[in-house]
Amino acid sequence: MRYSHIFGITKREANSALTEYQKLLSRAGFVRYAQDSVSLLHLGHLTVEKIVSELIRTFSPEAQPIGEIAEWPDDVWKLVASEVSSHRQLPISVYSRRGARVRFLEMLPDEESIGVRVAAYQKGMSDIGGNFGVPVKEIEATYLHPDDTVALAAAVEIDEGENTWLECPECGYAAELHAARPRVEPLPPEPLEEVREVETPGCTTISAVAEYLGVPESRTLKAVFYADRDGRIVFAVIRGDLEVDPVKLERAAGRGKLHVATEEELVAAGMVPGYASPVGVSKGVLVVADESVLAGQNFVAGANRPGFHLTGVNAGRDFVPYIWADIAAASAGDPCPRCGTSLEAARGLILGRFRQHSTALSENLGLLYLDRQGKPAPLRFLSAEFDAVKVLEAIAAFSHDGSGLVWPAAVAPYRFHLLTIKPKKEEVRTAAEDLYRSLGEEVLYDDRDASPGVKFSDADLIGLPVRVTVSPKSLEKGGAEVKRRGEDGRGTVVSIEKLASGSFDS
């Protein structure tokens, strides 16, 4: 490709609001960042295509491409499952693309093959780190469905990164925010009391009721109300010293998008705002309880009557939630679930995630096939998604120097950056044009009538692996000067014939 023809050229300056790696990608003419959008230019597009190919080669080389899917994930699962009726068709691996995002879906015949594929994805995560020159670490990922059995994310720590997760400095536990769970210390056991109604005038918050009754907040039950699109109430109960994570709650409730319930919605469901109680909750209200309400006895809860609370409330005896789930929010400073050390916030980029889904999900969606015994069985799914623009950014964050980008050979948009000094000289232009024709799709040819300084600094900024310079001097020495990006010194002279024949080994 001739540089004078490509869409998107280098810039001296980049928007100061961008991160350093985004500035590099922007200045080098790979990506344009706007307020709400990221656009790939010619060089960025080529690099992303190579990254996607590497991702497919690494994670699921057998995967077959299928069309773009309107919704992910349920629709694609149904589509793929509708094509499978018998165990003889398994395993099947497909991928679909939407722009820079690639998604894999695998259907596997048995638990053993699932285990093999999970291990392959884990190995793939460290392999892409090696191939792309970025330190990828595996962290626990947000589950898509409460019954998912494995959920892991490929994370790259970068100070300016847009993603946040939690890490334990002591034991190495690391998880995305909506996957992490703080350690909940159980309260000392005590004999169960009877439920009693006590007066608590004006105590509409946890801290107020705890202070009024002289109990720690961990001895209270917090009630949080959400509603689904149809106004149906989801009543979340959690120990008073914890907070509800709305993302976890949405996943557990399985009623789609939830919003904080309005006072009107609460009153319509027979609740008293500020004093609502899980005890004697009205029909039609979905109660989701965090496991923390089992980490203690004799809790204080609302009495569903203004100015009153209940004491001696015990889950299981006085109320039975419809769903038990982990709905506790975790944040920096909370105790690590494994060792109790304070969790710390980490920043970086999440390149992708993969998950092993429980067969309960297939059962719920009715995705069945006939197994070896000829019996209907739920399909076993593994899914993964990667964002090649995040990969592009992570590479830029790690593969650069003071002059610009340094692309790993596997994903560089072109292998060679061809440029000339004194192109007006006939022999220089002829040699360069010859090389350009011979190197074909592997070369970006800076054919501009610009100064050598401009061409060299652009070549460094763009960062292709091998710079080939044709000049009167190099021709005198018998060819073109070849220099690898990131290498010190002047490079070596290689004959035009050798370069053109492709026998040159970079």
Ligand SMILES: [Zn+2]
């Ligand atoms: Zn820990």
